[in-house]
Amino acid sequence: MSFLYVLAVEPASEVLTKEPIVPFVILLIVILVVPIIFERLQLPGLVGLLLAGVLLGPNVLNLFQTEQPTIRLLSNIGLVYLMFVAGLEVDMEQFRQTRNKSLGFGTFTFLVPLIVGTLVGRIFGFGWNASILIGSLFASHTLLAYPIISRLGVINNEAVTVTIGATIFTDIGALLVLAVCVAIHAGEFTALGLTTLLGSLFLYSAAVLIGFDWAGKEFFRRSGDEEGKQFLFVLLAVFLAAVGAQLIGVEKIVGAFLAGLAVNDVVGEGPVKEKVVFVGSVLFIPIFFVDLGLLINIPAFVASISNIWLTLAIVIGLISSKFIAAFLAKLMYRYNWLETLTMWSLSIPQVGATLAATLVGYRAGLLNEGMLNSVIVLMLVTATLGPLLTNRVAVGLMTSTVSVTPDASKPLYLDTTDTEKPLTVVVPVYNPDTEQYLIEMAALIARQAQGRLVPLAIATTRPAHMDAPQLESAMAKADALLDKATALSHDLGVTAESVLRIDDAIALGITRASREQNANLIVMGWGKRTGFRARLFGNVIDSVLWASHCPVAVTRLLESPTKIQRILVPVQNFTPEALRPLRFALLLATAIGAQVTLLNVCDRRIKPSSIAWNKSNIELLLSKLALPQAPVVEVVPHENVAQAITTAAKNYDLVILRSIQRRTSAGGLAISDLTSQLVAQLSGSIVLLGEPQKSNAAVIREQFLQRSNRTKLER
Known part of the structure; x- marks a missing residue:
């Protein structure tokens, strides 16, 4: 009642001055709602x-004064x-x-x-x-x-x-x-x-x-x-x-x-x-x-x-x-x-x-x-x-960037011709509804590369609670998932080596087990990024992408991979890293007999002769790479890249995108990248191919060890 009395008697500005938490709450509402409204208005x-x-x-x-302590x-x-x-x-x-x-x-x-x-x-x-x-x-x-x-x-x-x-x-x-x-x-x-x-x-x-x-x-x-x-x-x-x-x-x-x-x-x-x-x-x-x-x-x-x-x-x-x-x-x-x-x-x-x-x-x-x-x-x-x-x-x-770089002809990460070790694909299984398509996707890739498949299940617990009933239940569920994964792999003609791991976190369990198995690829199911906590602390997929030592294929499959006939791979620039999703697509396409189309969206103001020249340059670049098959190349002029890809994707069974971390302007306000726009707009099957992000601590440790080794050699 006293607070209501104060509101009735005193001006709002004085109440705001006396209660520092109130302006902070108003500021949170403003910075949450106002940018959304203006962005909807294309401002x-x-x-x-x-x-x-x-x-x-x-x-x-007159609610705020710039000299208020909180402000x-x-x-x-x-x-x-x-x-x-x-x-x-x-x-x-x-x-x-x-x-x-x-x-x-x-x-x-x-x-x-x-x-x-x-x-x-x-x-x-x-x-x-x-x-x-x-x-x-x-x-x-x-x-x-x-x-x-x-x-x-x-x-x-x-x-x-x-x-x-x-x-x-x-x-x-x-x-x-x-x-x-x-x-x-x-x-x-x-x-x-x-x-x-x-x-x-x-x-x-x-x-x-x-x-x-x-x-x-x-x-x-x-x-x-x-x-x-x-x-x-x-x-x-x-x-x-x-x-x-x-x-x-x-x-x-x-x-x-x-x-x-x-x-x-x-x-x-x-x-x-x-x-x-x-x-x-x-x-x-x-x-x-x-x-x-x-x-x-x-x-x-x-x-x-x-x-x-x-x-x-x-x-x-x-x-x-x-x-x-x-x-x-x-x-x-x-x-x-x-x-x-x-x-x-x-x-x-x-x-x-x-x-x-x-x-x-x-x-x-x-x-x-x-x-x-x-x-x-x-x-x-x-x-x-x-x-x-x-x-x-x-x-x-862009016309001057379509060229073969010195590294472009080297084998990419899904090409195992440069190593005697077979390709190893790790598949974390945790959702019975998506398990079958995940195993099929991973098995097709492993079989085509003459590699092996490692179905992985994580049972989480605290280190001091190894006898907890919840752990027993989690292990039983994991065993059931692994048995199903082994049976599916056997039907597809691939050897599966199932792994059950007990860990205190799912993401850490996946990355640790993948490192132990010397995995070349991790195939995971889709996880939607929702909520403030997911943005701030990251979800399981974000954590795996950051911590993994190898590429991660995040999949959203609406039908069995064996039924895929047409695969679309949008590529904006032609560096070895940008072409890696194409290598993944061609490996999958060769396994199932599908056709791959490489899509490059250029500015709509470019002349038709320049479009044809760009297309011939791209085809020349691809001919110099050790690809299992030649993809179809399409160069489409359009003013909106995301819209052009979304329109083209309607005619394909699967779209393979490269995951690139979001950048911000120097003003600090986040700018969504092309990949995040496409993920929100595409309604069909998607594979989001994320490249490994070497942690800062790992880089620094490597540099420290290199300096130490050099010092020992000098001594």
């Missing part, structure tokens, strides 16, 4: 979060997380391949926009310090179109790799300029003070990049596969780096970005990175964008837009300066126009570092409200224009 979820902040802020409903804390965490994810998403391996050229283009795309932005600031009456900060906002860029170039298969193009590598230089340079400008604005600043700051920043950066990298590798090596501890270590690293940056007098986002670069190699592409990025993407980073919306004053925003010249100068200055930088790279490195335009389009979007630096400059008093509003418009324009241009121009680079 970016970021826009919805910004508008939600405007509505909840002091200028409309301030969560927004600061989101700001730090945003820059950490930006550093974490940089592909260090690609950067190392083109480091010198990335430095060259990074210099161009940093200095030219910095000069143009500074001139814009001076023209509109800003002081030198604020103008240089505005220039630094132009200098960075966000790889928002990474999923597009990944889907088109042009990541290995040198111009694309150089642009990706340049992100490191532009973001670090922009953050350094921000640190210096904010420090100068904070008080009287002398040459000695500037020298001291730069020296401290250099030592601090070296300590983070080298120290955190070493500490991370040692911790991951010693902690083994304990993902919980590794997750906490990464969180400690990012916030410790943020606090360290503030101690030397620079902004915490500088430390967060450096921490992302430092632990980049440590976390790799493993499950720890997926969980770290996931927590930021679904919780903290969206709250940061809501808080950014709280700062937008609608009357002032409209007034700044009505005074359009500043906004136009910022947008045009950014786009033109990025084009000049790409053109200079064209002259220096002799890129063609398609590569130049791709570099330009990739460097246009301004989201992560730009928004973070703008908010810091605004809170420090360097930038006014009009500049904040103009930068928000800049973000909306460039975040839309950049990916659209990339999708239009990068498709032309």
